[in-house]
Amino acid sequence: MKKMAQILYFSLLVIALCSLSEGIQRRYHYINMNMNWTEAQRYCRENYTDLATVKNINDMNELKKTVNNKPMYVWIGLKRTDVYKWKWSLGDPVKYMNWETEPSTDTNNCAVMRNGTWHQQKCIDKLGFICYNDELILIQENLSWTEAVRYCRENHVDLVSVDSEKIQLMVTEVLHQASTAEVWLGLRHSCSVGIWFWVNGEIVCYDHWAPGNETDVDDCEREVRSGAVQSGGDHKWISHPESKQLNFICRRKKK
């Protein structure tokens, strides 16, 4: 009976810990300074991640909120690269589109947003703009898990803790630039306690393990195991000895 109560208590504790996890989001920032498109891009790249990229209707709604739903024209990170081709500032193809009118082939080669729809605009015009900040950054250096933690803590906040499906999705967005087949996460195994935990102190609630890897800890006495995510495929989590040299993902400071 006592044991039963203990198990129940532990389960409740786990639920409580799991529900405390704090989300990571793409953040948009309205910059109330008039600049041409190129200057605005430089400003965003230096102080944030880039000019705003819009992937779906949710992003669009967030974007509208950053200007308090005011009907003003602001630069977004969309530019014409060819007569019929538009691209996001970081080179991503345009999948979600919301033009007020079909873009014409004139020389208005940059895009502004107003009221949630997009319009063509001359790139030399000076307007306010919206930057975005990804809270995750892929570091293309090959380091051991412990070195990766140190790097993230010195330069950013910490190695990323993937405590929800939402964060797993954000992780997959930065993975395409990885140069190693797997990339370190802030996932660590405790050999003595026999559990996996995140560097932010949380135990693992949401998980995305590749089959067999969660329990593949046989030689953990010899070397601590840590968790990485596959750069390709289904982006499953893999267990590796911590000395393996991999790219890694840091969580950035909030702005």
Ligand SMILES: *[C@@H]1O[C@H](CO)[C@@H](O)[C@H](O)[C@H]1NC(C)=O
């Ligand atoms: C970044 O922000 C600072 C402070 O607002 C500003 O002085 C600086 O010029 C910005 N960087 C660029 C490239 O505009």
Ligand SMILES: *[C@@H]1O[C@H](CO)[C@@H](O)[C@H](O)[C@H]1NC(C)=O
């Ligand atoms: C934007 O402004 C900068 C600095 O004033 C200038 O050098 C550049 O040519 C302008 N770019 C465009 C596309 O107008």
Ligand SMILES: *[C@@H]1O[C@H](CO)[C@@H](O)[C@H](O)[C@H]1NC(C)=O
């Ligand atoms: C990291 O390792 C990968 C795969 O072995 C290699 O292709 C890449 O060039 C390495 N990167 C650095 C910065 O050494």
Ligand SMILES: *[C@@H]1O[C@H](CO)[C@@H](O)[C@H](O)[C@H]1NC(C)=O
């Ligand atoms: C971990 O997952 C990978 C990819 O699915 C697989 O090749 C490997 O055998 C797994 N490790 C163990 C110990 O099952």
